[in-house]
Amino acid sequence: MASLTLRGLRKKYESLEVIHGVDLDIDDGEFVVFVGPSGCGKSTLLRMIAGLEDISSGTAQIGDRIVNDIAASKRGVSMVFQTYALYPHMTVYQNMSFGLKQAKTDPKEIDMRVKEAAEILQITDYLDRSPKNLSGGQRQRVAIGRAIVRDPEVFLFDEPLSNLDAALRVQTRLEIARLHERLGATMIYVTHDQVEAMTLADKIVVLKDGYIEQVGTPIDLYERPNNAFVAQFIGSPKMNIFSNSEISKNAKKKLPNLKKHNLDLGIRPEHFEQCNIEDAMISGKLDLVENLGEYALIHLTSENGMEFIVKSNNSPKEKKGDFLHFTVSKELAHYFDNETGKSALGIQF
Numbered sequence: 001m002a003s004l005t006l007r008g009l010r011k012k013y014e015s016l017e018v019i020h021g022v023d024l025d026i027d028d029g030e031f032v033v034f035v036g037p038s039g040c041g042k043s044t045l046l047r048m049i050a051g052l053e054d055i056s057s058g059t060a061q062i063g064d065r066i067v068n069d070i071a072a073s074k075r076g077v078s079m080v081f082q083t084y085a086l087y088p089h090m091t092v093y094q095n096m097s098f099g100l101k102q103a104k105t106d107p108k109e110i111d112m113r114v115k116e117a118a119e120i121l122q123i124t125d126y127l128d129r130s131p132k133n134l135s136g137g138q139r140q141r142v143a144i145g146r147a148i149v150r151d152p153e154v155f156l157f158d159e160p161l162s163n164l165d166a167a168l169r170v171q172t173r174l175e176i177a178r179l180h181e182r183l184g185a186t187m188i189y190v191t192h193d194q195v196e197a198m199t200l201a202d203k204i205v206v207l208k209d210g211y212i213e214q215v216g217t218p219i220d221l222y223e224r225p226n227n228a229f230v231a232q233f234i235g236s237p238k239m240n241i242f243s244n245s246e247i248s249k250n251a252k253k254k255l256p257n258l259k260k261h262n263l264d265l266g267i268r269p270e271h272f273e274q275c276n277i278e279d280a281m282i283s284g285k286l287d288l289v290e291n292l293g294e295y296a297l298i299h300l301t302s303e304n305g306m307e308f309i310v311k312s313n314n315s316p317k318e319k320k321g322d323f324l325h326f327t328v329s330k331e332l333a334h335y336f337d338n339e340t341g342k343s344a345l346g347i348q349f
Contacts, residue, residue: 001186002063002076002153003028004049009058011044019045020210021058026188031180034190035197036207042190043158049188050079050156062153078147079156082163084139086131093127096146117148120182137168144179157189161196173199194234206230228341231266231334237297240308241266242282244338251281255330263344266334269311272326280325284308289315300324
């Protein structure tokens with residue numbers, strides 16, 4: 001296994017730059033997730049590490065080797081794609097062993113590695129089957145097994161669960177987490193699903209428009225986002241951010257620096273506390289309630305027309321069209337610069 005170091009990494013297509021000077025350190029054995037909206041550059045960055053995209057400038061270093069000019073097959077990485085990319089005319093065993101055969105690995109070594117990987121992934125009984133006779137989850141495990149047998153320094157996953165249904169996504173996510181724990185391998189995983197990022201990662205890299213917005217542990221990003229973009233991307237449902245003009249006079253009385261510093265107020269859906277109108281910092285008209293069993297999502301519209309969501313253990317007693325009133329603890333409120341969107345955690349309230 002190996003560490004990964006990126007310095008000043010850029011990617012250009014003629015005059016269009018899509019990756020802008022990325023600097024990143026990934027430790028040996030870390031599980032790192034690249035997350036961000038579609039088009040943010042996360043898959044491009046992964047493909048640059050893999051050698052499937054050229055690096056326009058900067059360096060990518062795996063272990064003690066700078067790999068910019070090293071062929072993809074020689075970089076010591078294995079990649080699991082969004083599509084399973086299995087050969088339909090080959091059995092599971094043949095699919096998993098194909099790369100090793102191409103590398104002229106000893107047949108006994110091939111057999112040992114394939115059977116060991118199959119045992120780890122619990123697909124031993126499927127080795128003689130063809131891909132068409134497997135479920136989506138089983139095919140994805142075969143694709144992961146094909147990566148394992150190469151014994152790479154770094155595993156790369158490009159949205160590997162996007163083609164699975166909801167139940168299989170959860171199951172396969174757990175299998176990938178257990179696989180990392182068992183192998184202790186360096187893994188880089190690309191997804192647009194922040195739930196996958198929060199549950200799998202040792203470290204999350206949030207990307208937007210080819211730039212890194214923040215790097216940190218899941219709890220760091222959730223509790224201490226650098227800016228409004230990260231605050232709203234990490235967490236489900238997303239954080240509510242009320243512009244300074246939408247914040248009630250009562251809220252500004254309780255949090256006077258909101259007005260003084262012209263800040264926006266961020267409140268996570270689960271941090272609202274229902275109260276009477278006299279103590280309210282935010283009020284809203286009840287539009288819709290989603291009852292999800294263990295909790296309810298309450299959709300409201302503020303007096304100034306902003307839609308926001310409250311997460312509650314109980315459904316409200318009020319009817320559609322009624323106004324509900326909320327406050328929030330000062331310790332749980334987030335503050336963002338009105339112009340730049342940067343976090344204003346340094347300001348004392």
